[in-house]
Amino acid sequence: MIVSINENWTNAETEHTDHLKKIIRNFLYSQLSICGPKTPAYYFVRETRKLIISHKLTDISSSITILGAHTKRLGRQKTRLLKELKKVFNYDRFISKYGTWNAYTLCKKSKARICPYCNHAYAFTIECKDGAFRPTLDHFFLKDQYPHLALTLYNLVPSCSSCNSSLKGEEDFHQTPHLNPLFDNESITFQLFSTVNPSGLLDDISLNLQNVKLAATAPLNCVKSQNSLKTFIINERYEVLLMEAIDFFVAKTDYEEAKINTQLELQFSEASLLRFDRTKYNRYLLGKMFADLYDAF
Structure with missing residues (x-):
């Protein structure tokens, strides 16, 4: 979940x-x-x-x-x-x-x-x-x-x-505990990072894309979360969605830079630029991933 x-x-x-x-x-x-x-x-x-x-x-x-x-x-x-x-x-x-x-x-x-x-x-x-x-x-x-x-x-x-x-399939969630969407709180989070230079993510996005990775993590002591990551192959599935994460990260970065540059006098909202409203993240495809990347700022 x-x-x-x-x-x-x-x-x-x-x-x-x-x-x-x-x-x-x-x-x-x-x-x-x-x-x-x-x-x-x-x-x-x-x-x-x-x-x-x-x-x-x-x-x-x-x-x-x-x-x-x-x-x-x-x-x-x-x-x-x-x-x-x-x-x-x-x-x-x-x-x-x-x-x-x-x-x-x-x-x-x-x-x-x-x-x-x-x-x-x-x-x-x-x-x-x-x-x-x-x-x-x-x-x-x-x-x-x-x-x-x-x-x-x-x-x-x-x-x-x-x-x-x-x-x-036939996985018994009573015998093998997993996160229950109807009862449990969210505990899986996403992180976009550089495997070579943690502070050089933007540089690697531009020059060394092979160094950029997206990972879903969960508390090591939470069996439900770890089982959910494994059963639903979350990291394997989101590995294919790396470009979506990068595009969002770059758009958020561009917005933050534009917001600082007051000389531009830009008239647009963050939600319209990102096509994402953080307060309604659960209404979007990949919304939790976008919310975690948003919060990383």
């Missing part, structure tokens, strides 16, 4: 919670007509229903712990439980545009425009009579391993297909 989107779903909370409550309520009621012991999913959902609809990471994590206890107790029967939960929290139905509340109506409520994992691919929704597309919804905690969280709002991260499918 590069950019935090911890307020992303605030406009969708009420409708999605009502949708999920209805699914749970209908399932539990359907089990009441069964004489004798109910299905394994019934006992699990009854115990965790408040956790499943929660907007708190601690509650979501607690539901995973409870699932582990149920599957351990069931032994070989655990496969039945997981299949039942997948049927109850039917993600395939949710993404099929069925009903008034589905993946498209949810994604339209998303505030994010950019994939928070990489910050260099768009993740917005368009739906019109001529066609439609939306971001992929990454299940931060895998829906195949934790099927009760398949529709949990704060387990759905609007992201690009490269991050969701090509890179994350």
Whole structure:
């Protein structure tokens, strides 16, 4: 994760919670007509229903712990439980545009425009009579391993297909902690530098471009950050974007010099020259990288 989107779903909370409550309520009621012991999913959902609809990471994590206890107790029967939960929290139905509340109506409520994992691919929704597309919804905690969280709002991260499918794949973020865009603060930062002369970056940009590097770094003691850098191959991806970083750095440098030269009496704003507003960095592709380079001044 590069950019935090911890307020992303605030406009969708009420409708999605009502949708999920209805699914749970209908399932539990359907089990009441069964004489004798109910299905394994019934006992699990009854115990965790408040956790499943929660907007708190601690509650979501607690539901995973409870699932582990149920599957351990069931032994070989655990496969039945997981299949039942997948049927109850039917993600395939949710993404099929069925009903008034589905993946498209949810994604339209998303505030994010950019994939928070990489910050260099768009993740917005368009739906019109001529066609439609939306971001992929990454299940931060895998829906195949934790099927009760398949529709949990704060387990759905609007992201690009490269991050969701090509890179994350089946990585279990519960077992291997990663930065969670919906809950964690930003901790990955970008730096443009000269490998030969730290104080001669501008000279190397002009004369020795091979000496100029862009690096994404994170606190060494933060396992989540280090895992995120590795899983989403952030440095490898941003290495290809070196020229974008250099162009921004040069534009910012030119602006600072023009601002000092009062004789020019230039009439333009920093945002118009840079095509970047620092206060709204999370609205731009590569916005976090630009913000870090901006702050370096």
